[in-house]
Amino acid sequence: MVLLLRAFSAFSNASGLKMNSHKSCAYFNGVNHRLKGEILSISGFVEGKLPFKYLGVPITAGRLKVTDCAVLIDKIVDRIRSLVAKKLSYAGRLVLVQSVLTTMHTYWASMFILPKGVINRVDSICRNYLWEGGTKFQRVPMISWQRVCSPKKEGGLGLKDSGLWNIANIGKLVWWMATKPDKLWVQWVYHIYMKGMPWHTYTPSADTSWHWRKVCHVRDIIQAGFVDEYWIIGNGAYTVSGCYNWLREKRIQVDWYNSIWNTVAAPKHSFMAWLITNQALRLKDRLYCYNVSTDDLCCICALSPETHEHLFQECLYAQQVLKFVLCRLGIQLRGSDILKQIARRRWSSGRKHVTTTAILAVWYMIWMQRNNARLTHQVISPWVLAGQILNSVKSRIQVCKSKSFSIRDGQWLSKVHMM
Known part of the structure; x- marks a missing residue:
């Protein structure tokens, strides 16, 4: 903790920016009361409670729950309930789902593997809004959601399957681990979790973070898409859209x-x-x-x-x-x-x-x-x-x-x- 405070002080002297201790909190997990008191005394921080929000997303010490993602669902529902959204045609609703609703989901999907309950809820909201203009299920959709999520060239509407899109976004973290860029979190993971083990053969232990185990699970899903450290599609560099197209079910291209x-x-x-x-x-x-x-x-x-x-x-x-x-x-x-x-x-x-x-x-x-x-x-x-x-x-x-x-x-x- 002393080293961390020294780093903050050095950064403050170099940039002129100062840390506000009244607006800063220290969060603990698995730390005894004596050590916790010493850290709070040295830093001058107050103890914060988990979970908390950072940049609009929840930060938890354990597994991400459906209730932790309630704010995401609420934001999507609030956007649909606006007066303008209710008056749109099918085509207008499609644009709103593509440009707004799925974008909200993408921001979260690039950081966490979302629970299946959240993925299903996001898909159901988008599906119900596209066909009915609301968030509630009233009638059977005209066309299956799987078909709707196919590219337009394959007879769909080009929407994204939320589950596969989530995996493709987390796959970027997997690629960063495989290519070992000069990123602080990658170096930290290699020293704390992997300890010199090769990334493609590493198996996380049961006591590691739930989020880290999910990243390793995504690695196992998309591992066949890598040859050494290169992604098999495109010029070898990993792209989220390229991985999504690799994961999704392919259909025959329509002639119309x-x-x-x-x-x-x-x-x-x-x-x-x-x-x-x-x-x-x-x-x-x-x-x-x-x-x-x-x-x-x-x-x-x-x-x-x-x-x-x-x-x-x-x-x-x-x-x-x-x-x-x-x-x-x-x-x-x-x-x-x-x-x-x-x-x-x-x-x-x-x-x-x-x-x-x-x-x-x-x-x-x-x-x-x-x-x-x-x-x-x-x-x-x-x-x-x-x-x-x-x-x-x-x-x-x-x-x-x-x-x-x-x-x-x-x-x-x-x-x-x-x-």
Whole structure:
């Protein structure tokens, strides 16, 4: 303790910064009362009680408990309960989950192996908010969370699996131990815990810290990803995203990724197209099977069972809207798998983006009209709806002029009266 106080004094003399003993505490674990009294007398500190918070996270002497992480759960729930968060669409909720909620979790996940109860709670909050706009479970999600956590190229939404993301973040500590950088905590661990033993064969004893044993457990999980001291993915340097992709379950890449998630389409249209492509909407054919609906007929035409194929491809109303929109664009497409037909055309990327954006807007507006027909038994004229779709696409193009738009694309858009 004397050496530590001397170090503080030397730092104070060199920097001009002084330690405030009234705001400083000493924390003890496994120290007898006599030694504790001597340390407090020499330092002038008061004894602090565990656990305590440092930089917003709990510091404990033992195992991290679910109750210690309650502040993390409360912060996520408070962000969701804001008035703005409740009014967001599916696409808006997705952005909030990606940019805010999972970021809160990442800060904690980079320091601790979180308890499974906390991981499950974080996942359930994000899942319930994405599908219901709240924190409570009300209905079965349209698509499994495992699928949602897949990359967009593999048919998911690109969210992170909290458990695997936690392991990948702690894996950075493992990499630091393997490469032995000039870090104070690494040198301390080597002298106190390992005592010269090789890192890849070291086994922690039962009396070591719970947090340290968890770090060693993560080492055992990702050890196959190392060759000597180099990570097998990339240029040999460890990255959290690289380890996460190595840990997660791989899926086959979908062929509609570039069409649905193009840079010009409105996010809410892309999200709806993603649901349609996965046939996840709660249409009447599904509701009728569960005795939720009295019949399974299409809400718009009432001639055939309301399936995804019928509502967005076979329904006369949908065909008329799509035909008018494509006619204005000077394009002829027939049959199903329209997005595949567009991808196969030898068009510029700008023209493909515009055409795909129009298709996604058609699907979204047809879904809106379907819901309106179910509630009010009324739909607007297909020609009027097609005009609204073209206006929305035009506005979207003007706002999001992509670099992929060439001079020829601009000339084409002028001819079809889109610019």
